[in-house]
Amino acid sequence: MNIYQHFRPEERDFIDQVLHWRNYVETQYTPKLTDFLDPREQHILKMLIGENGDVKYTLFGGSPGVERKRALVQPDYLTAVQGDFQICLYEIDYPKKFVTIEHRQVLGTLMSLGLKRGKFGDILTHDGQIQFFAAKEVSEYIQSNLQSIGRAGVKLVETSLSHALSSQELWEVNELTVSSLRLDTVISNIHHHSRQKSQTFIQQGLVKVNWTLIENPSFECQVGDMISVRGHGRVKIMSIEGRTKKEKWRIIAGKQK
Numbered sequence: 001m002n003i004y005q006h007f008r009p010e011e012r013d014f015i016d017q018v019l020h021w022r023n024y025v026e027t028q029y030t031p032k033l034t035d036f037l038d039p040r041e042q043h044i045l046k047m048l049i050g051e052n053g054d055v056k057y058t059l060f061g062g063s064p065g066v067e068r069k070r071a072l073v074q075p076d077y078l079t080a081v082q083g084d085f086q087i088c089l090y091e092i093d094y095p096k097k098f099v100t101i102e103h104r105q106v107l108g109t110l111m112s113l114g115l116k117r118g119k120f121g122d123i124l125t126h127d128g129q130i131q132f133f134a135a136k137e138v139s140e141y142i143q144s145n146l147q148s149i150g151r152a153g154v155k156l157v158e159t160s161l162s163h164a165l166s167s168q169e170l171w172e173v174n175e176l177t178v179s180s181l182r183l184d185t186v187i188s189n190i191h192h193h194s195r196q197k198s199q200t201f202i203q204q205g206l207v208k209v210n211w212t213l214i215e216n217p218s219f220e221c222q223v224g225d226m227i228s229v230r231g232h233g234r235v236k237i238m239s240i241e242g243r244t245k246k247e248k249w250r251i252i253a254g255k256q257k
Contacts, residue, residue: 003015003048006047007044008222015044018044018045018049021034021073022055025055025073025074026055030075031075031078033071033073033084033085034071034072034118035070035116035119035135036069036119036120036133036135037070038067038210038211039067039210039225040225040226042059042071042224045073049073054076055074055075055076056073056076057071058071058072059071060082062087062122063161064167065166065167066121066124066167067167067226070086070087070135072084086135087121087135087161088134088139089133089158089159089161089164090158090159091131091159091163092106092132092156092157093154093157094155095152096128099150099152101149101150103125105150106123106130106149109146109150110132110142110146113142113145113146115138115142119137120134121133124166126165129165133164142156171236171255171256173238173253173254173255174190175251175252176189176190176251177248177249178251179249180249181220181221181240181249181251182218183198183207183209183214183220184199185198186237187202187207187227187235190227201230202214202215202216203215206229206230206231208228209221209225210226211226211228221251222237222240223237223238225237233255237251238252238253239252
């Protein structure tokens with residue numbers, strides 16, 4: 001069986017990486033810790049590692065409810081503990097009375113340090129308080145190089161994971177019946193727009209899937225996909241329940257409140 005046929009062509013490199021991790025753990029009897037994975041990558045890892053066998057996985061992103069998580073792929077006789085995930089939590093100290101810092105500015109600054117997105121977890125914000133998770137192996141580099149965000153001078157304060165802000169994301173779960181899994185069809189059903197309007201959003205560069213700009217209306221959605229339409233929030237494909245008697249698809253989708 002060709003394992004790649006169940007996934008997208010552009011996901012092939014990640015599939016190979018997961019298979020390599022699994023083989024490494026099987027042959028070396030040693031756990032493998034991954035970078036932070038987005039929901040789609042987590043779904044692929046779950047599919048490839050499976051729930052049974054000599055290799056298992058555990059996911060943890062720093063606190064409950066976060067989106068991006070590191071995976072520990074391990075022999076089935078080992079049990080993961082929190083410290084195995086090597087995650088640091090930083091609070092950003094900045095002059096809140098005079099400056100406003102937004103989520104996108106924090107992410108842009110972190111990415112400008114030259115590190116991969118996988119080295120950072122979720123960015124948490126609440127009433128001007130800002131925190132972010134990072135992989136411990138890059139923590140010293142981040143502390144040495146992140147001194148400003150926008151025009152504001154900042155200071156990073158490492159804090160315990162137990163002091164993480166609660167995730168502010170609330171999802172309204174919907175069960176939908178769609179004629180196809182095309183991106184334009186899914187968007188029109190979730191946001192109650194016409195297909196034509198959804199196609200316009202896509203063609204104008206307003207739609208991202210898994211943080212990547214998608215300009216093809218016929219792009220096929222799959223489990224774990226995070227779909228964002230500028231100005232309309234985000235949608236998460238939680239599960240695909242199969243076909244109805246009329247050959248339509250039943251999907252479970254979470255819409256960000």
